[in-house]
Amino acid sequence: MSRQVLTTQAIELDAFARLMRAQSVLRRELEAEVLSPRGLTFNDFEALLHLAKAENQRLRRVDLSALLMLTPSGVTRLLDGLQAAGFVENKQCAGDARVTWAVLTDEGAQTLECVGAIHTEVLRGFFRGALDEQDIERLSELLEKLPGVGSGSCAG
Amino acid sequence: MSRQVLTTQAIELDAFARLMRAQSVLRRELEAEVLSPRGLTFNDFEALLHLAKAENQRLRRVDLSALLMLTPSGVTRLLDGLQAAGFVENKQCAGDARVTWAVLTDEGAQTLECVGAIHTEVLRGFFRGALDEQDIERLSELLEKLPGVGSGSCAG
């Protein structure tokens, strides 16, 4: 006697479920194959990536906070670890004593270069195995339009 | 003197970054608008959702584990909370003494119905504000093809 509990079946619910699932699968694969073996967490890696892309390889904590979607406290603890590992250094900001720059070290850049290469390989395998180049771009474009995802949403 | 650290710029990297970001944004919005105010975590809600869709509103822990992409221990603790809240009950399996069914209670179903309605509203607003119906379906289809996302990957 299986009552039917859920009646609504909006297409948004499917898209949502698949989005969540895709993220979980991809994240776990990257952690298992690339990051954990090298002692990095997912956010460690993303932080290094953002620092590498940033001007002069440095970011304010509050910007990292927005980019990684972490709270300020999360960023503090995250950077604690990256500093202990020697991948990031603190640098006082000349014009504003409140801000501390997080600066990518050479060692951090080297690590990122190495890890990033494998990361990209895994990524390529993940997407290319299922979609052709056009579809990957289409997917990317569609995602970009979603609120908070596109370039209008944060410093870049 | 900004050295260029990252040279590779694969399209997969963009798709990846946006996928991660879209998930974060959406998850946080749902948590803030819908779930946290009602004392539910994201996985609480997803668990209830899966239970509601399942035959007889019940699932084995190991199946929930696969559906939510949690470890067995995570599922145990998750269900602890849902049982304490009265949304889920344990039921012994007649044929196999190892398994404990997690069964959705009436109260759980009611809660889900209420929360789910708002959830769907927020979801609709999120997607519809940026994409038309066709694009949402396209997005959903593209995501579905990714490894581990489509129906071939787990019980459904």
Add this chain to the structure above:
DNA sequence: GATGTATCCTTGTGTACGCAACTAATCTAG
């Protein structure tokens, strides 16, 4: 200047979850 407000960041504290180790039940082979 003084005083209020906003911004940047850190420090307790609590929690969700992964990992490893374990128990218990089932299946498989001899």
Add this chain to the structure above:
DNA sequence: CTAGATTAGTTGCGTACACAAGGATACATC
């Protein structure tokens, strides 16, 4: 029937993160 292997689940422990509160600096208004 026994012995090992597989499967379902829990528990102890460590960690990444959110929340709330607080400290320090900057800015704005008088």
